[in-house]
Amino acid sequence: MAEPPPRLRPGPRRPRPRPRRLGSLRARAAAAAALAMAAVLATGGLWLYTLLRANLIENTTGRTELAARKVAGQYDTGSLPAGGRLPGPEGGVDLVLVRNAAGTVVATSGDLKDTPELTELRPAPGEDMRSAVLPPARPGAQRRVVVAVAAPGPPGAHDPHTVYAATVLGDVDDASRAVALGLLAGAPPLIAFSAALAWWVTGHALRPVTAIRGGLAAVTGSELDRRVPDPGGADEIAQLARTVNDTLDRLERSDARQRQFTADASHELRNPLAAVRSRLEVALRDPDRESVAAALADTERLQGIAADLLLLARLDGGPAPRTEPVDLALLAAEDAARRPEPRVPLRVDARAPVPAAGDPARLERALANLVDNALRYARTGVVVRASAEDGWALLEVTDDGPGIPEADRDRVFERFVRLDADRGRASGGTGLGLAIAREIARAHGGGVRALPAPAGGARLVLRVPGRPVSGAPSPGRS
Numbered sequence: 001m002a003e004p005p006p007r008l009r010p011g012p013r014r015p016r017p018r019p020r021r022l023g024s025l026r027a028r029a030a031a032a033a034a035l036a037m038a039a040v041l042a043t044g045g046l047w048l049y050t051l052l053r054a055n056l057i058e059n060t061t062g063r064t065e066l067a068a069r070k071v072a073g074q075y076d077t078g079s080l081p082a083g084g085r086l087p088g089p090e091g092g093v094d095l096v097l098v099r100n101a102a103g104t105v106v107a108t109s110g111d112l113k114d115t116p117e118l119t120e121l122r123p124a125p126g127e128d129m130r131s132a133v134l135p136p137a138r139p140g141a142q143r144r145v146v147v148a149v150a151a152p153g154p155p156g157a158h159d160p161h162t163v164y165a166a167t168v169l170g171d172v173d174d175a176s177r178a179v180a181l182g183l184l185a186g187a188p189p190l191i192a193f194s195a196a197l198a199w200w201v202t203g204h205a206l207r208p209v210t211a212i213r214g215g216l217a218a219v220t221g222s223e224l225d226r227r228v229p230d231p232g233g234a235d236e237i238a239q240l241a242r243t244v245n246d247t248l249d250r251l252e253r254s255d256a257r258q259r260q261f262t263a264d265a266s267h268e269l270r271n272p273l274a275a276v277r278s279r280l281e282v283a284l285r286d287p288d289r290e291s292v293a294a295a296l297a298d299t300e301r302l303q304g305i306a307a308d309l310l311l312l313a314r315l316d317g318g319p320a321p322r323t324e325p326v327d328l329a330l331l332a333a334e335d336a337a338r339r340p341e342p343r344v345p346l347r348v349d350a351r352a353p354v355p356a357a358g359d360p361a362r363l364e365r366a367l368a369n370l371v372d373n374a375l376r377y378a379r380t381g382v383v384v385r386a387s388a389e390d391g392w393a394l395l396e397v398t399d400d401g402p403g404i405p406e407a408d409r410d411r412v413f414e415r416f417v418r419l420d421a422d423r424g425r426a427s428g429g430t431g432l433g434l435a436i437a438r439e440i441a442r443a444h445g446g447g448v449r450a451l452p453a454p455a456g457g458a459r460l461v462l463r464v465p466g467r468p469v470s471g472a473p474s475p476g477r478s
Contacts, residue, residue: 033198045183056172063091065147068165072151095166224252264416308432315439321359328354329386350386355467356393366440369433370397377401393466400457409450413438
């Protein structure tokens with residue numbers, strides 16, 4: 001019986017692309033400008049429409065009140081026209097009529113059949129005027145502003161009247177409608193203009209950013225010397241370009257240091273490894289104690305180089321050193337005590353405590369490297385001094401050896417640097433001691449300098465920020 005074909009397992013699902021958001025920064029800026037303009041136009045248009053309409057109604061009410069008071073004054077003086085027919089009012093007022101206390105129309109400027117029902121609109125007690133905007137009385141009619149003015153009549157009269165004046169709001173409604181249509185018609189072009197202006201301004205402002213992005217895209221691992229264009233000026237984009245270029249400078253220098261360090265480390269490790277291999281091959285053919293001892297010495301040298309490389313890697317990318325009170329004078333005395341029989345005499349010169357702030361273990365390693373270097377090349381002795389000067393805590397290591405030429409006083413702190421045959425591999429150094437001391441000092445906010453000794457030789461000065469101690473005597477120097 002034939003075997004069934006194997007079932008194919010489904011492959012890994014490809015992640016679905018996320019929906020793209022609003023295109024670019026220019027599109028977002030244009031949309032924001034359009035929304036802002038729409039909000040401004042809506043708020044401003046509503047405010048303008050409301051203000052204009054209220055002003056027009058207020059003016060119409062004032063004209064209507066003036067017409068009503070004029071007729072009320074005629075009644076108060078007893079000079080109303082006979083026959084109950086009032087002349088047509090001025091100022092665009094449509095109707096004026098007079099009612100007695102019973103609500104009967106006693107005088108009007110129009111036909112009685114066109115007179116609206118205004119009995120309920122009367123001045124309140126203690127007031128002489130009341131106004132209102134009345135809705136249309138029938139379909140097809142228009143709203144009116146009506147003003148009721150109290151007319152007590154001539155002195156001694158016991159029949160107070162009420163004068164009504166009415167004005168149709170057709171002109172007000174037409175003007176309000178025209179303003180509203182104008183605002184609605186003008187809003188889209190203004191919104192479109194603001195969006196287009198924001199699009200253009202944003203594109204013009206971001207043109208240097210596009211150039212910076214293109215410059216960064218051209219930077220590769222083999223072309224770290226490229227730089228982004230600097231638009232000039234002092235704005236944020238120019239500062240961004242300069243910051244990017246500074247970062248690329250640091251990256252290029254770091255890459256160059258890393259390449260040089262890798263090449264130097266490979267070169268330094270190749271010779272001991274070759275020596276160990278050759279000695280072990282000799283020991284395999286003809287076992288002897290000397291070959292094994294020599295191979296063991298080369299292995300210890302390899303171990304020392306590996307430990308120094310690991311420490312430098314930690315100093316390059318590790319956290320800042322911990323900070324606690326440290327006495328450099330005590331540190332120097334303890335280092336000397338750990339060397340019971342140095343190759344040449346070692347003397348510590350520290351008259352008083354030298355307080356500092358830092359990591360005691362790392363500062364101890366830096367001092368040990370400086371002392372090891374001095375003991376390796378000194379002829380008759382080494383002096384270690386601890387002192388304080390201008391807010392700095394100093395450790396000076398002086399030897400009377402061949403010294404360091406002025407041109408090499410900075411290069412001597414580079415990794416795997418040996419200046420001459422006197423400072424060569426035969427002396428047993430790895431070429432990393434002074435580099436480690438400098439990195440430790442820099443991590444503490446200080447540094448190491450190479451200076452000539454007064455009587456010949458080399459003087460290496462390590463300085464870190466001092467730590468003032470109240471009541472402590474001022475340190476001196478010999």
